[in-house]
Amino acid sequence: MAARRLKLGMVGGGQGAFIGAVHRIAARLDDRFELVAGALSSDPARAQAGAVEAGIARSYADWREMARAEGARDDGIDAVAIVTPNHLHAPVATAFLEAGIHVICDKPLAMSLAQGEALAKLAREKRLLFALTHTYAGYPMVRHARELVEQGAIGELRVVQVEYAQDWLAEPVEASGTNKQADWRTDPAQAGPAGCLGDIGTHAYHLAAFVTGVTPVALAAEVHTFVPGRRVDDHVQAMLRYADGARGMLWASQVASGAENALRLRVYGTKGGLAFDQEEPNVLWFTPLGGAAERLTRGRVTGAAAAHATRVPAGHPEGYLEAFAQLYLDAALQIDAIEAGLPLPPASRLLTTVDDGVAGHRFIEAVLASSAANGKWTAVG
Amino acid sequence: MAARRLKLGMVGGGQGAFIGAVHRIAARLDDRFELVAGALSSDPARAQAGAVEAGIARSYADWREMARAEGARDDGIDAVAIVTPNHLHAPVATAFLEAGIHVICDKPLAMSLAQGEALAKLAREKRLLFALTHTYAGYPMVRHARELVEQGAIGELRVVQVEYAQDWLAEPVEASGTNKQADWRTDPAQAGPAGCLGDIGTHAYHLAAFVTGVTPVALAAEVHTFVPGRRVDDHVQAMLRYADGARGMLWASQVASGAENALRLRVYGTKGGLAFDQEEPNVLWFTPLGGAAERLTRGRVTGAAAAHATRVPAGHPEGYLEAFAQLYLDAALQIDAIEAGLPLPPASRLLTTVDDGVAGHRFIEAVLASSAANGKWTAVG
Amino acid sequence: MAARRLKLGMVGGGQGAFIGAVHRIAARLDDRFELVAGALSSDPARAQAGAVEAGIARSYADWREMARAEGARDDGIDAVAIVTPNHLHAPVATAFLEAGIHVICDKPLAMSLAQGEALAKLAREKRLLFALTHTYAGYPMVRHARELVEQGAIGELRVVQVEYAQDWLAEPVEASGTNKQADWRTDPAQAGPAGCLGDIGTHAYHLAAFVTGVTPVALAAEVHTFVPGRRVDDHVQAMLRYADGARGMLWASQVASGAENALRLRVYGTKGGLAFDQEEPNVLWFTPLGGAAERLTRGRVTGAAAAHATRVPAGHPEGYLEAFAQLYLDAALQIDAIEAGLPLPPASRLLTTVDDGVAGHRFIEAVLASSAANGKWTAVG
């Protein structure tokens, strides 16, 4: 039987926004969601225009009202996608959780660790799904990497090298007033205390944790702002220590001239190494110690995790939107189970959630503390 | 204002089919189509089961009945996607065109050039859209390559090297009876007289023609069957001559061990060269004569053609499904215009149509004729 | 004990020549040759100047005189390197063979198949070494590819794709009168009847034969001249048939804008495929049917053939000069054996010889015949 289409609402993501459109495509791609309600902008006229453009039936001028109204309707939304600037994640998510509505939220989770932990607590109490869109964990080959690590393919972890480089903030584009993305992402009131660190540093940190299954116990870090006048960091570098003796480095930059969206992970263990490049996401490199590098590809590897996240055969590239859609698909599987009072389906187990967001805030706080203490080794979480 | 969602029907593409699911995702991705009717299988029970699984409201046991019924309904489908084995393309398309319904059809267009030409004629007479899903022409960087050629970036064309290698038929998988794809694609009654030639050779031929803007005037070719017992060719090689003196080679194989879906085009002109690899579709290589190779990327190039086919920024890979969706998006733009009695929107001009299918059949017939004449140079079309 | 340094002479390769300097480096690299005599130019003053520059003790104004004099000296040269334009290969080689001197000669071997066969016959009669510098067969990973094929790693051969693209003749550079390389290579009197075909087409043909161990039984080909006024071909394309049913394509071009020295080979068999790119010579790709592509590297693979041709560890790239030096090293090993009346050392067995040159002429003649007959399938040799 066909799986039922879940009813989805959206807060934020009006005209000109980047990530709202991405969420809408991702929600639609596997046909498990129907977007029926939205509060796309704090400006009522823009909210309405955006809703019309996106074909959304019920447009609200205010997300609080939307939470109340949708929570009260018999045919109200099952889940809400929160795609606002960061400072609204917590209040919006709280309102919808209170209204009994599942949440799918952009990262970083909140404005602080405390705020994030409160969200996690609330979601648990309400027994609602709180998915966090760490998109890159939706890639089949990232999931396969995790599975290989779980299966012992690299042996004991020794070294983690993770980086996320972009160049779109290499110049003071926020000064122009015409780059909506740059505007809020460099405004501490909307983005939070972490700029590049929160925006992409958390992705890098999460990717490493997702694949290796472990997070560092301590780090020594430095945030930096290269572009004069910028109000948040645009560069972060950190060294990592893990409980079992592994070591690592993390680098994130939004001023790396020439870099598009260069999220790359390499992990090395006693038996082998893995490498993944987000810009070539259908490939995962595995090199057993002493052997030849193997170019593993989506659609050819036989692991269950990759198979679950694969739609078309090897050689037919899937990309960023499919990875994003995977989170929506897994969210749908989990919502179905929650609603039916069933255990979460094993296939959906790799969905990233509010707990990943909390871990991200632990990372952010440790980095900021270490950086403020001139790079002193600082415990994480 | 939001563009209206068009009503889509589908013929073929039932459970276990590969390309039907791809069409459904592609149709949905940009939110311009709603799948409301289908005749997914010639077996009524399977048709019904497939329709339920795909969430299709109106399921028909027979495509003839579907064409009649949908053509007669006020709220009947605007367009039909034909995703059957090749031998049904022409009769199904004819029935829907006769019913006044736009057609989006898989390639190869038909079973013969004559059949293809008849379809083209009928579509013109009916003033209906007949889109043919030469998917790879939906890639932004393929469209950019075409635009660069149009703008003279490579100068006068001299050399075309195009190839499409796969390995999924390297062994007699059709003998197992469990590989539905292999079964019909190696059955001349369903696939037509051309196996690998029709299935992927036509894609290679089309890609070269799409980018260069020209088709060869003559070719010398050889089809070959490597796998014992196979009833169609699984390998084709051809040399090409163009009207202006350019030369080329085309190779397609389904027995190239290790190749996944390796469609690659290189063109060389008096001023520069271009290279595209379908397995890395966000990149186009351009090398001006005497200069450094430039790695052009989707989202960074500024051409209108690529921009029209781009959804997410550079470094966020788009893939096969997005390319496929682009054909649906362009089809929607053209259907809107046709229905409104307006000229076709320039942005949609690169949609591949029945005429590309006719050109493909000219190629198929020339290859088969040349091969039958021991590789004699043979005029194309 | 140290191997004795052999005494080497050189004919051709004076100032401004490209390949003469390459031979000198290659001869020196593994310390098995000492260059002591030369007739570097037909112009006595230039010959003398070149000899001084190259540090050559005995400079001759004429290669005939050199052959006579060196053959008569007790301390005369052991071997001569012939690096003249093609038309002199046969007369020079004949003179030195007659003088009892081993020959290391550039390719193509001669001006015609008959001339080449005569050289092969003479070398056999004289029991002298006649090495032909098909440089690319000196690469460790090319030798490893051959060894893998011999060991059955790809199963039965099905498909050969070989190509050699350059762009240095994309414009009529020979018209300037200042490009010595272009001048003689486009002059039929010096280069022979085959331009691009003889210069690089033979390399491509040889590489395919070297790795697969087989040569085609027939081909259908077309040579073409793109640059107006050019007196030899600058482009060749061919389809190949092998005795056991394998198929192939060969392409060589010197007008492929953007191509530097793009010699690439792919072979596909029933069990796997191999790919080699001369511009990345430390790597060989092997993909078993159904498995992941393996990136085999020089210094990590364990085969004897690659090990014999490897000087520095994996990750320390060796290149073109080392491949060239390998031919000199193997030539030294064989000269030692011949002089000692011993069998040729197995490690040196992959040295390319006059017989490879004869095979190259069979290829050239078949291509020219087929092309003259409008691409008719023509037997090779």
Place this chain on the structure above:
Amino acid sequence: MAARRLKLGMVGGGQGAFIGAVHRIAARLDDRFELVAGALSSDPARAQAGAVEAGIARSYADWREMARAEGARDDGIDAVAIVTPNHLHAPVATAFLEAGIHVICDKPLAMSLAQGEALAKLAREKRLLFALTHTYAGYPMVRHARELVEQGAIGELRVVQVEYAQDWLAEPVEASGTNKQADWRTDPAQAGPAGCLGDIGTHAYHLAAFVTGVTPVALAAEVHTFVPGRRVDDHVQAMLRYADGARGMLWASQVASGAENALRLRVYGTKGGLAFDQEEPNVLWFTPLGGAAERLTRGRVTGAAAAHATRVPAGHPEGYLEAFAQLYLDAALQIDAIEAGLPLPPASRLLTTVDDGVAGHRFIEAVLASSAANGKWTAVG
């Protein structure tokens, strides 16, 4: 006129050594040196056997005696290549400098900064060449990168990312007693206090300094030993600060399973970025901010620095041995000039010298100090 061949001696590099053979090939490649004397081993019999194998005329049982004797001969060596384990660099170099003989020495320079500074002082006083073989600075594309930076191509430097990963010490290979390389490189008495740090960390540090023209003012670092029982570090990670605000990271590891000799540098400035990978040394990537990545290649770029270090045309790969030979060629040019009382030739200006070795020791000492202080930011030099 031909340049005169300089007479070279060698200390260390006997049978079984890796780097001695490399030096011999490098010295020979461009024909500016003739190896005539050596003290290849501290074991007289092995020294003699090695000399015979290498074709060295004058073999010494002791390097002190060799320095004295060669310094006293009219036809004594012009220069000595020191290829011993690290602990002998300083005493051997001192002896030869005192004897008036130019020095070409392996890195790291010495066992301590003080020892290194003393060597630099002595070389200056004696007005003798002291070349240090930071091999990777011999690559044409590394030199081109430096030239681009000098010319302002990347604008103001912002970010340096440099790394050098190997895996040959991933297991306790020194425990076997059969791996001569591993034995001395993991023995503090022979290698010095820095293991991986001194062996390859200094290469990474130098490469970054060579290309950017600047060294960091401070660093925060951690050395680590992964393999139980190992007596030196096998892993180092560091964060870097530059005087002008630039930031950087350096990573070196000899336990990175799957890495062969992965020395990679990326630098980002306000106007563009550069990337170099030692395993693909004929290529340099340059991306201007906002533009397409350009694949610059040896033989095609027009800069003087690359041209000076290039022997064969684009597409004919040069590698590690050629880079090494470049140091010898530049050393010969400088020795000629010193001997003639002329200024050093501008073309040779990029030769790495004792001063690079001193800078390397400043780096080593800063890293060890920072690591001992739990990663405290520590001034460099």
